[in-house]
Amino acid sequence: MASDNTHPVLVPILGDQLTRDLASLRRRTKDDTIILMMEVWDEATYVKHHKQKIALIFSAMRHFAEELRDAGWTVDYTTLTDEGNAHSFTGEVARAVERHDPRAIHVVEAGEWRVQQAIEEWPDKFDCDVEILNDDRFISSIAEFRDWAESRKTLRMENFYQEMRKKTGLLMEDGKPIGGKWNYDKDNREPPKKDMNAPERPKPEPDDITLEVIALVQEKFADHFGDLDNFHWPVTRQEAEEAASAFFSERLPDFGTYQDAMVHGEDDLFHSMLSTSINIGLLDPMELCKRAQLAYEDSTAPLNAVEGFIRQIIGWREYVRGFYWYHMPDLESANALNAQRGLPDFYWTGKTDMLCMADCIRSTKENAHAHHIQRLMVLGNFVLLTGINPREVQDWYLVVYADAYEWVELPNVAAMILYADGGKLATKPYAASGNYINKMSDYCKDCAYSPSKKTGEGACPFNPLYWHFMDRHRDRLESNHRIGRIYANWDRMDEEKRQDYLDSADAFLDTLTPAGKSWARLTD
Numbered sequence: 001m002a003s004d005n006t007h008p009v010l011v012p013i014l015g016d017q018l019t020r021d022l023a024s025l026r027r028r029t030k031d032d033t034i035i036l037m038m039e040v041w042d043e044a045t046y047v048k049h050h051k052q053k054i055a056l057i058f059s060a061m062r063h064f065a066e067e068l069r070d071a072g073w074t075v076d077y078t079t080l081t082d083e084g085n086a087h088s089f090t091g092e093v094a095r096a097v098e099r100h101d102p103r104a105i106h107v108v109e110a111g112e113w114r115v116q117q118a119i120e121e122w123p124d125k126f127d128c129d130v131e132i133l134n135d136d137r138f139i140s141s142i143a144e145f146r147d148w149a150e151s152r153k154t155l156r157m158e159n160f161y162q163e164m165r166k167k168t169g170l171l172m173e174d175g176k177p178i179g180g181k182w183n184y185d186k187d188n189r190e191p192p193k194k195d196m197n198a199p200e201r202p203k204p205e206p207d208d209i210t211l212e213v214i215a216l217v218q219e220k221f222a223d224h225f226g227d228l229d230n231f232h233w234p235v236t237r238q239e240a241e242e243a244a245s246a247f248f249s250e251r252l253p254d255f256g257t258y259q260d261a262m263v264h265g266e267d268d269l270f271h272s273m274l275s276t277s278i279n280i281g282l283l284d285p286m287e288l289c290k291r292a293q294l295a296y297e298d299s300t301a302p303l304n305a306v307e308g309f310i311r312q313i314i315g316w317r318e319y320v321r322g323f324y325w326y327h328m329p330d331l332e333s334a335n336a337l338n339a340q341r342g343l344p345d346f347y348w349t350g351k352t353d354m355l356c357m358a359d360c361i362r363s364t365k366e367n368a369h370a371h372h373i374q375r376l377m378v379l380g381n382f383v384l385l386t387g388i389n390p391r392e393v394q395d396w397y398l399v400v401y402a403d404a405y406e407w408v409e410l411p412n413v414a415a416m417i418l419y420a421d422g423g424k425l426a427t428k429p430y431a432a433s434g435n436y437i438n439k440m441s442d443y444c445k446d447c448a449y450s451p452s453k454k455t456g457e458g459a460c461p462f463n464p465l466y467w468h469f470m471d472r473h474r475d476r477l478e479s480n481h482r483i484g485r486i487y488a489n490w491d492r493m494d495e496e497k498r499q500d501y502l503d504s505a506d507a508f509l510d511t512l513t514p515a516g517k518s519w520a521r522l523t524d
């Protein structure tokens with residue numbers, strides 16, 4: 001075993017760890033450290049990611065390697081097409097151990113369970129010290145979340161969020177929430193105004209590195225979902241900072257009020273569009289929250305916007321990450337509602353007469369992005385109501401979004417939209433009829449279906465599907481105090497009306513064609 005200081009320390013940095021201040025780098029010196037970065041086939045294809053996601057990661061990795069080299073670090077970088085590439089993290093670390101004979105490997109824990117399992121085998125595989133460090137870019141560590149979770153009967157984001165506010169001091173004064181309330185969610189639900197549009201975000205033009213990567217992705221991943229023409233994601237810290245600055249000055253003030261609004265063809269609205277940069281480490285979540293707080297202190301953004309933004313980051317983002325690690329690996333196979341239907345093919349093609357669905361899928365395909373309420377209340381609502389198998393839904397969400405990593409995708413999909421965890425995360429399923437989408441968007445006025453028609457020809461499919469869902473899960477949901485009252489409405493309808501809803505839903509379900517899994521995985 002190489003133990004003396006003449007041997008370097010090997011620091012593998014994964015594609016979502018592109019942070020200068022990463023725990024494994026922070027305490028290293030440049031003269032005895034080799035940073036290892038690896039483009040590997042396994043990561044690019046464990047699901048068939050959207051082309052933009054692969055281009056984003058590879059380009060950001062290549063830019064980050066350049067930034068590190070410019071700062072004087074030694075970076076050993078394997079490209080996808082390098083001869084001898086072992087095409088897995090463990091295989092590439094093994095080759096690097098051969099090359100450099102390190103005295104130790106320092107690595108930050110992986111974001112995803114599957115990768116962490118592999119890393120945990122490294123101490124047995126490699127003949128040197130292996131240190132696995134906490135990813136302290138998160139505000140709450142995995143162990144802290146576990147302690148918090150084990151101390152209570154039910155887990156609720158709101159309670160966790162209040163702990164995070166106290167821990168960070170964000171929007172706090174004398175131990176109390178600024179403004180007197182923890183949560184301004186009720187002020188975050190305005191429908192869109194007529195012809196509403198938002199200032200356009202900065203769209204960085206691809207430089208030579210990105211163009212080279214785009215060509216590589218076009219060639220090697222041609223059969224993956226999604227367009228590449230519209231690639232404008234920040235791939236460097238500087239570009240990400242510019243995107244953040246534009247958000248804080250131009251869109252944050254309206255972010256809160258219109259957080260749940262949807263407008264046909266307006267893909268970003270007042271959302272930050274920063275998740276891709278945060279998730280790969282180009283932006284620090286805590287820094288962003290401090291900047292949001294500053295906007296409130298300077299009176300450039302109202303409290304409902306600033307609190308809403310901070311809640312998404314130190315509340316939801318941290319909560320789902322803790323929840324993921326607390327419930328893995330069981331969360332992956334959870335299917336409390338026994339949903340077994342295959343994912344409809346139009347999730348991949350966008351070919352449906354349901355305008356809300358078609359527009360959300362178009363944005364997903366063109367931008368590798370759809371905003372939260374589109375993911376939750378349109379695309380998510382549909383798979384919940386129609387009873388699509390959680391594994392197929394999980395694969396879809398993991399494939400199609402440029403910000404998708406299992407630690408954040410899986411809790412949102414399995415627990416938030418599908419209720420597959422049986423209610424550990426959400427107090428009730430987010431089931432909604434066409435009414436909700438009609439209220440919160442401008443989709444319905446141009447749709448082939450009518451939200452006010454409840455059943456039969458031309459009725460919005462969400463209407464009968466809603467009652468079909470409620471009826472088939474009555475045993476489980478009737479006792480739920482947040483949703484159970486709905487059954488009184490159902491029971492008040494006459495038998496014929498109820499049957500009409502069920503028949504309409506069945507007729508619609510019969511029209512769905514399952515896509516099969518080959519869109520998402522290399523093998524079915």
Ligand code: FAD
Pocket residue numbers: 270271272273274275276278279309312313316317318320370371372373375376380397401403404405408409412413416417
């Ligand atoms: P904004 O609306 O501007 O929100 C600000 C930030 O808050 C986001 O950048 C994100 O970091 C964080 N955030 C907001 N909501 C959530 C949430 N529910 N969970 C975690 N973080 C949140 N987000 C991902 O980053 N990756 C995913 O794979 C992902 N999959 C999702 C799947 C479903 C079914 C749903 C309902 C939500 C999912 N989200 C995911 C959360 C959210 O939709 C995205 O973070 C958001 O749309 C990203 O766009 P934005 O940066 O403009 O977000």
Ligand code: DLZ
Pocket residue numbers: 013014015016017038039040041043044045049053054057110111112113115116405
């Ligand atoms: C998503 C992704 C892709 C497409 N490719 C790579 C890669 O080739 N090399 C790499 O280091 N990371 C990649 N990633 C991101 C990883 O999947 C991500 O870092 C892990 O899932 C975290 O556990």
Ligand code: SF4
Pocket residue numbers: 353354355356357434435437438443444447448449450451460461462
């Ligand atoms: Fe969507 Fe129904 Fe409205 Fe059409 S009518 S846009 S399907 S909610």
